[in-house]
Amino acid sequence: MTFTDLLLQQAINGLSLGAMYALLALGFTLVYGILELINFSHFNVFMVGSFVGLYILEAFGIQGQLTVLSGLPLIGVLAVTFAGVMLFCGGLGAGIERLLLRPLRQVRGPAPMITTIGISYILFNIVILTQGADSKNFPNPLPPTEWHIGGAELKLREVLIWVVALLLMGGLTYFAGYTKLGKAMRATAQDPEAARMMGVDVDRVISVAFFLGGAMAGAGGLIFGLYYNFTSFIIGFKTGLFAFTAAVLGGIGNVPGAMIGGILIGLIEAMSSAFIANAWADVIIFSILVLVLVFMPSGLLGRVAPNKS
Amino acid sequence: MLTRRSAFKAAAGVAAASAFGTEAMAQGADKVIKVGLNLSYTGADALGAQRIANGAQMAFDSANARKLVKGHVFRIEKFDDATATAGQYDPAQGAINARKMVSDKAIMAAIGPMMSGVGKAMSPILSSGNLPIITPSATNPDITDPKFASQYRPGGKAVFFRTVTTDAFQGPNMANYFADVLKVKTIYILDDSGAFGVGIADAFEGQAKKKGITVLGRDRLDPKAADYASVLTKIKSLNAQAIYYGGVTLAGVKVAKQAYDIIPNAIKGGGDGIWGTDFLTAGGFPAVEGWYATQASPELVGDPKLAGWNKLYAERFKSQPDNYTITAHAGAEAIIEAARTLVAANKAVTREALRDALQSVKVNTIMGTVEFDANGDIKSKVVSVYQIKKDDTKKLDDPSAQYKYVGVAPEA
Numbered sequence: 257m258t259f260t261d262l263l264l265q266q267a268i269n270g271l272s273l274g275a276m277y278a279l280l281a282l283g284f285t286l287v288y289g290i291l292e293l294i295n296f297s298h299f300n301v302f303m304v305g306s307f308v309g310l311y312i313l314e315a316f317g318i319q320g321q322l323t324v325l326s327g328l329p330l331i332g333v334l335a336v337t338f339a340g341v342m343l344f345c346g347g348l349g350a351g352i353e354r355l356l357l358r359p360l361r362q363v364r365g366p367a368p369m370i371t372t373i374g375i376s377y378i379l380f381n382i383v384i385l386t387q388g389a390d391s392k393n394f395p396n397p398l399p400p401t402e403w404h405i406g407g408a409e410l411k412l413r414e415v416l417i418w419v420v421a422l423l424l425m426g427g428l429t430y431f432a433g434y435t436k437l438g439k440a441m442r443a444t445a446q447d448p449e450a451a452r453m454m455g456v457d458v459d460r461v462i463s464v465a466f467f468l469g470g471a472m473a474g475a476g477g478l479i480f481g482l483y484y485n486f487t488s489f490i491i492g493f494k495t496g497l498f499a500f501t502a503a504v505l506g507g508i509g510n511v512p513g514a515m516i517g518g519i520l521i522g523l524i525e526a527m528s529s530a531f532i533a534n535a536w537a538d539v540i541i542f543s544i545l546v547l548v549l550v551f552m553p554s555g556l557l558g559r560v561a562p563n564k565s
Numbered sequence: 566m567l568t569r570r571s572a573f574k575a576a577a578g579v580a581a582a583s584a585f586g587t588e589a590m591a592q593g594a595d596k597v598i599k600v601g602l603n604l605s606y607t608g609a610d611a612l613g614a615q616r617i618a619n620g621a622q623m624a625f626d627s628a629n630a631r632k633l634v635k636g637h638v639f640r641i642e643k644f645d646d647a648t649a650t651a652g653q654y655d656p657a658q659g660a661i662n663a664r665k666m667v668s669d670k671a672i673m674a675a676i677g678p679m680m681s682g683v684g685k686a687m688s689p690i691l692s693s694g695n696l697p698i699i700t701p702s703a704t705n706p707d708i709t710d711p712k713f714a715s716q717y718r719p720g721g722k723a724v725f726f727r728t729v730t731t732d733a734f735q736g737p738n739m740a741n742y743f744a745d746v747l748k749v750k751t752i753y754i755l756d757d758s759g760a761f762g763v764g765i766a767d768a769f770e771g772q773a774k775k776k777g778i779t780v781l782g783r784d785r786l787d788p789k790a791a792d793y794a795s796v797l798t799k800i801k802s803l804n805a806q807a808i809y810y811g812g813v814t815l816a817g818v819k820v821a822k823q824a825y826d827i828i829p830n831a832i833k834g835g836g837d838g839i840w841g842t843d844f845l846t847a848g849g850f851p852a853v854e855g856w857y858a859t860q861a862s863p864e865l866v867g868d869p870k871l872a873g874w875n876k877l878y879a880e881r882f883k884s885q886p887d888n889y890t891i892t893a894h895a896g897a898e899a900i901i902e903a904a905r906t907l908v909a910a911n912k913a914v915t916r917e918a919l920r921d922a923l924q925s926v927k928v929n930t931i932m933g934t935v936e937f938d939a940n941g942d943i944k945s946k947v948v949s950v951y952q953i954k955k956d957d958t959k960k961l962d963d964p965s966a967q968y969k970y971v972g973v974a975p976e977a
Contacts, residue, residue: 257801257802257804261802262798262799262802265798265801265802266795266798269792269794269795269798270795273792320849320850321849321851321852322850380649381649384607384649388611389607389608389609389611389647389649389652389653390608390609390611390612390814390843390846390847391609391814391815391818391819391843391847392847393846393847393848393849411826480791484791484792484819484822484823485822485849485852486818486819486822486847488609488652488815488847489652490652490789491791493789494787494789494790494791495791525792525795526792526794526795527795529784529795529796529799530795530796530798530799533784533785534784534785534786534787534793534795534796535758535784535785535786535787537795538787
């Protein structure tokens with residue numbers, strides 16, 4: 257492997273990681289943009305998503321990495337699994353909002369944020385108690401197809417991650433920019449009071465934001481499983497923290513910012529592991545975050561937060 | 566006549582006897598010797614913990630049934646050192662458990678812990694209470710090294726005994742195996758940042774360099790992170806012929822899965838941290854195929870002399886034992902023998918007396934003669950090497966079927 261091959265291979269690794277962080281960062285940013293609330297339960301909605309994906313894939317009779325599908329059956333299985341996981345996690349996200357966060361909407365101070373931490377721990381412990389604490393072998397029907405670009409390898413599952421992430425992010429951008437509900441969402445983000453006066457159903461908009469965030473987290477969780485071929489109750493913490501960092505780096509509340517932040521964090525992680533040391537990757541990522549925030553306090557693309565009226 | 570009430574009492578008695586086994590026998594005037602069993606019952610190493618607990622349980626049950634120690638009966642009390650936030654063993658929890666054990670005056674001895682990180686946290690506390698513990702699997706050498714005596718046994722006397730040898734032999738002997746048997750010339754070394762992982766990787770690295778293997782690099786993995794692809798890609802770009810991973814399964818299964826994709830042809834090995842059901846099930850075939858792992862004990866499960874015992878175990882627990890089940894059983898036998906010698910000499914069974922008796926014990930256990938040196942280490946220094954080779958005819962999660970014994974690692 258030459259230096260350029262290594263660089264290319266790490267760019268491929270970094271983009272795949274980044275796509276996952278970006279999907280998860282979108283959930284943080286959507287909710288923050290509207291409620292100015294950091295939703296820590298998002299960490300573990302992502303983790304639950306990977307377990308739901310595991311069950312759906314096993315229901316299709318896929319065991320470990322030994323069952324390989326191709327063509328239409330593969331596309332069918334993946335489409336159904338993605339749809340199932342996203343619906344489940346979207347519902348979970350919206351349900352958390354409706355049942356546990358809406359009653360606290362008017363409470364000032366850190367109570368809603370602490371509640372989300374509590375919900376996160378509840379999900380985490382439910383998974384330990386019902387699924388056990390050992391790592392799980394994640395069923396993966398993808399064929400081991402790969403292409404060679406110089407000395408670097410591009411695997412089918414990496415392409416799949418990029419395509420799914422692009423589709424979902426494109427869909428979300430279209431939704432926020434061009435649909436009526438999306439416009440209502442942006443209006444609520446700008447000024448919830450004024451939006452309400454203009455006839456926007458703010459409660460519904462908030463539910464939709466939580467649903468979309470949860471669905472993105474679920475897709476992220478499924479992608480995690482397909483990419484690493486494993487899942488465990490603990491995966492939410494590190495990935496969630498990096499995704500949250502990505503959202504802040506890009507400018508929290510800002511949808512394109514979350515995507516760019518995610519990709520950047522993924523690339524930085526891969527490059528620092530390769531060229532410095534894996535042990536230093538966290539130090540480097542958070543140092544860059546601190547530096548960026550010192551000079552651009554509202555992140556790379558600027559922060560979007562609701563007006564306090 | 567059997568009235569309804571007495572029938573209920575009889576039924577309850579039977580239920581209690583079958584539920585508590587050992588305790589039901591603790592009737593009459595027998596004095597109870599409590600033994601703490603400190604293992605990682607939950608989390609990533611739960612299955613291994615259960616096998617070790619079963620091994621100790623069998624030894625104590627048999628001693629109680631045969632009344633080996635006159636007028637005394639053994640009772641086990643379990644302590645879990647794993648926590649949910651760590652996802653695996655947690656040294657801080659081990660320290661809490663050690664304090665609980667020391668403050669319970671009925672506990673005379675303990676078995677555990679599985680993990681060296683926990684051992685380091687527990688040993689000083691146990692030393693202050695003069696409470697002897699025997700580990701069936703913790704292999705970090707520092708805990709018993711006289712160099713660190715002020716840190717790990719401030720009480721003076723050895724309290725941390727082992728029925729396995731240490732990473733001072735496990736790591737270097739494996740380095741010899743890589744150099745002499747596998748003819749490895751270049752290697753990259755990884756660890757999982759835990760006490761065990763760093764220690765065994767350091768010991769391996771030192772001996773590998775002495776044997777003339779070129780160490781291309783050394784990196785540390787965060788066991789909670791998911792992505793090791795970047796560091797493995799770097800290893801690929803260096804054309805390393807082999808990798809050695811010091812650590813336990815939490816990071817180990819991810820290393821195995823991603824290494825299978827990125828460096829499928831490299832020789833891959835580790836210590837006893839990646840020997841077990843968890844590595845097979847979570848890692849899965851084909852990713853774990855070909856991995857080498859060691860055990861800091863002689864190969865015991867496959868020993869024909871133990872076939873009868875293995876069968877007893879399998880009938881009772883509906884699963885297979887591993888080597889550390891047997892070292893745990895042997896540790897329990899050492900405690901029983903120490904107590905027996907005290908009682909036979911008409912001495913009271915106290916912590917201090919039991920510790921002193923353990924120090925000089927020489928007992929013929931199911932794993933052979935067990936004797937400890939002045940630091941608490943077992944005198945036998947055998948390290949066994951295994952390689953994972955898929956055997957479709959047996960259960961894929963059964964380590965004794967899927968890890969093939971390939972020989973003893975040459976002593977350093």
